[in-house]
Amino acid sequence: MTAPENTRTIAPYLHGLYKELVHDVTSVSLKWKTALQLFAVSEERIKLLNRTASGFFLVCQTTFRDDVFLSLSRLTDPLQSTGKDNLTLSRLTEHLDKMEHAELFEILEKKISLAIDNCKPFREYRHKTLAHTDLEKRLFLYRDPLPEISANQVNEAIQSVQDTLNTFGSYFFNTTTYFEEMIQTGGVDRLVYYLQKGLEAREKELQQKRDAHGLTSGSS
DSSP: OOOOGGGOOOOHHHHHHHHHHHHHHHHHHHHHHHHHHHHSSOHHHHHHHHHHHHHHHHHHHHHHHHHHHHHHHHHTOOSEETTEEOOOTTHHHHTSOTTTTHHHHHHHHHHHHHHHHHTHHHHHHIIIIISSOOHHHHHTTTTSOOOOOOHHHHHHHHHHHHHHHHHHHHHHHSOOOOGGGOOOTTOHHHHHHHHHHHHHHHHHHHHHHHHHTTOOTTOO
């Protein structure tokens, strides 16, 4: 899809909406990427986290999940909630000239609709457990439990919101944001490296104490 040269101008307000949405999608993409690097790389990594600070990383896992679910819910919220305007993907078509950008409008409508559908489980989860504490769900959880949400569902949801923004950005600015290739300074790999070094140092310290007392690693 290519925009004619005379339609590449964009209203400052719509440009501002797009930039803020890119910021939000970048943020949720980075958080989800970090969560996957921590908890979905290998069994060896999970064992490392459990051996070093299992309680802390359990809190991290829950916090990452809840934050990602909230972020995806907000991105696909209605235009208004409780009488207040929301910054949401649907704003892109609301302020787009349907006649001047007819092809883009039609494509964006479909992509936004797909993103909203993909994020439906997260909005339900938010309404019942995060933004509010649904009494019936809390007291009678096993009578009508919330649907389980898989990592693949999160991946699909994030990809759909990324695709929506890249469709818009490609049309107006001839640019693509490579959300999945973001480089994080001091990220998970560095954390894992120091955790491993810490365990090695701890084991060396324990071995020195055993040697000092004439104990072997197999002694009781």
